Amino acid sequence: MDELGVIEEGVDWRNRLAQDIRDGMIHDIWFNLQKKLPTTASTTLVDLKKVAPRIEERIYAIAFDFGDYLRRFSLRKDDLEYSRPIVQLNNFLGVHQLYQLIPAEGNVQGNPSSSISDQVSPDNHKDPSHPCEVDRISDLPNDLIRHIISSLSMQEAVCTSVLSHRWVDQWAFVRFIDVDIDWFDKDREQFSSFVDNLLLRRDHVNLPMDTFQLHSFAIDRASSWIDHAIKHNAQVIRFAEYKRWEPFYLDPELVVFSSQHLKTLELNNAVLGTIVSDQLNNSCPALQNLLLVHCLIETQAISSSSLKNLGIIDCSLLKDLSIWTPSLVSLHIEDRGHGDSLLRTSYQITSAVTLIDASNVTTMDLTAYVKQIILFSTYELRSHLWIKLGDTHCSRISQTYAWVDGALTINIRFYVDTSSTHLS
Amino acid sequence: MAAGKPVVMVTLVSSDGQSFQLLEEAALLSAMVRDTIQIGQGRGPAGIPIRNITGQTLSMVVVYCNKHYTAAAAADGDDAADEEKKVANKKQLREWDEQFINLEQDKLYDILVAANNLGIDGLVDLCCWRFADMMKGKSASEIRVKLGIRDDFTSEQRAQIEKDSPWVWSRTT
Structure with missing residues (x-):
């Protein structure tokens, strides 16, 4: 101690x-x-x-x-x-207006409220493929229709559901899922029932998924949604919790990170706890890319043997962290010092990152720490960095690059000037 | 295109009896041709009959296969080439693709169905991309007009859909 x-x-x-x-x-x-x-x-x-x-x-x-x-x-x-209220009050108005718009769109073309239609029409004459008389597209087999929809953005894909009966469900079966609570004006009820419905529909046909991308806001069930993606062989999972809410707790009772397929995991504003990190280390043999942004890192070890790229950006390390990843090629630890949230100061702690075995590392980007050192006198968190190599302490990041070849140990120590934060 | 390698040609015969000769390696872009040749058929003078695909469509498919085979062979030829050149070549091929697929919808459907039956993944991707491109940024009613899709909802059904996902209507940016 x-x-x-x-x-x-x-x-x-x-x-x-x-x-x-x-x-x-x-x-x-x-x-x-x-x-x-x-x-x-x-x-x-x-x-x-x-x-x-x-x-x-x-x-x-x-x-x-x-x-x-x-x-x-x-x-x-x-x-x-x-902190500012999470949702502006006029959102209620927004939802209200949204409902009012519906009849206009449903009846006729040329919904006056749709800015998109105004923008697009002038371009039409350039398009050599003139409007089609016969509905051949709806005769295409399901997989081709879904293939077409896959080239659209998720929002555009969902909008195809209102074209005709043939199209109602097609969008739900694309392999790339991307749902953002911002599309729902942060209406969590609507958002969660939307995602529930989507995953339920897919469950009936047991469809594999390539990418699952979600921006959620204070919904515990999101853990189960991620679990669904894992169970359906998702290769890429990107999860972000709304930045003004608490870091998302990946509930080990709802989600199990055990997958032969998971290749990329990106978490934004989440907690990387011990159980989840153990699973990532031991039960995800295909995991190559792990990106943690604005996360609370509670685990003490990242030791996946398959991991190639690791990014730890603006995270709070609650304990000393060892990185023992023999396949690691690129390490990116960055702290841009977003001190706007007190959340970060309340979790500020002295912790060390130990990188064990850098034999395969070709890129090590610790740039932001340089900034922190330079800004030391004015930086409000008053933290600066000691880099330890063997028994030598250095305060200049430029010396790190010389260490990278060969297996060696690099300690990065975050030192917090506790006496000054104490006083404030 | 290694020197000394015998040049093997394959003949594809369309549903209306037109024959198209192309390098076997180019024809192998099609999974269906691949399978046929693998079981030892299709190399004879009778060629490979391609059912349900007319000569007009098949000729386009052949053009696509030739182009992509040539591009791939050229890329293989100079594997020591720098990354920059590879990217440039890829971009050039993509431009060619986009030009190639800039077709009337009727032809586009035919080619998509043909590519799907023949198992030419790249061409399926390209056609689907083209259709999606026609849908991008359009409202539902514009897409219906564009693609000739008949709105077969009753007003009750429409109301139900709108109720289920109201945000669909407002969010198209």
């Missing part, structure tokens, strides 16, 4: 912290979370009673004394209280 975690008496402060204090903190956080989430009836979508204890548990684990525990909580609460 380092010098920060030890109390003079030799007793860990955690042992002396009464459960009712912790419960009080959990309740506080829970109360604030409720305020932050738009007031819809959608309480079933996310269980805040589980989110709050996770936040508490995390802070409890990383705080080095009771004062720090309280400080991190107050940062956390500030973030919840003062």
Whole structure:
């Protein structure tokens, strides 16, 4: 244990912290979370009673004394209280208007509200393939129709469902799934029932999936959706949680990362816990690309033997992390220091990244840390970087490149100036 | 196109009796031709009969196969070539493809169906891309006009669809 975690008496402060204090903190956080989430009836979508204890548990684990525990909580609460409302009020108006538009489009062509139609018409004369008299496209076999739809964006693909009976379901069977809650004006109810329906329809025909891409917002069930993608042999999974909400908890009870096919996993604003990371390390033999952006990394080891490209961008490391990936070709650790969210400061911690076996690494991009070092005097997080090679400490990133050939150990130590954050 | 390799030609015969001769290697772009030759048929003077595909369509398919075979052979020839040249060649081929597929819809359907039956993946991709390109950025009613799709919904059914996915209508950007 380092010098920060030890109390003079030799007793860990955690042992002396009464459960009712912790419960009080959990309740506080829970109360604030409720305020932050738009007031819809959608309480079933996310269980805040589980989110709050996770936040508490995390802070409890990383705080080095009771004062720090309280400080991190107050940062956390500030973030919840003062951050802008997640959804603007006029969204309700937006949904309302949307419903009003429907009859206009349904009846006749030339929906006046559709800006697209205005833009496209002038181009038509350039198109040598003039309008078709006979409906031959609808006579094509299903796989060809789906092939055609696959070349459209997901939104355009969904829109083909209103063409005719023949087209109603076709879009749901494309191999590339990409659904974004922004298309629903962050209406979580609509979004989740849409995704549920989509996956249910696909389940009936047991269709394989190539790519599953989802931008969600405070929906626990998203873990099951990812699980669906994994079970249907998805090779690429990209998941992003809404950036103004809590990092998404990949629930090991709902999702199992075990796949012979998963090649690329990208997580944005999620928690990489121990169980999930163990599964990625041991049960995903095809995994080559792992990109973590704005994630909380709770695991202590990334040790997938197949992993080639690893990116850790703007993540908070809650524990020391060892990277033991013999096939690794490219490592990209970057911290652009988006200090706009207090979330990051409340999870700020001294942790080290240890890269074991860099024998195959050809690209190592640690650029942003350079920036952090340069900006040290003004940077609000007041963190800077020590890079350790063997027993030598260096503060200049330029020296890292010389180390890359051959198997060696590189330590990257994040050092947080705790005395100054303490005072603030 | 290694020197000394015997030149083998294959004849494809369309449903209306027209014959097309092409290099066997070019014809092998078609999975169907591949299968036929693999079981030891099709090399004779009678050629390979291609049912349901007319001479007019088949001639286009043959043009496509020849072009893509030539391009692939050229790329093989200079495998030491720099990455830049490869990218340029690829781009050139893509431009040729787009020009090639810029056809009337009737022909496009015929070629798509033919390519599908013959198992020429690249050509299927290209035709589907072309159709999708016609649909891009258009409203449902514009697509219907463009592709001749008949709107066979009753007003109740339409109302139901709109109710199920209302956002479909507003989000086309």
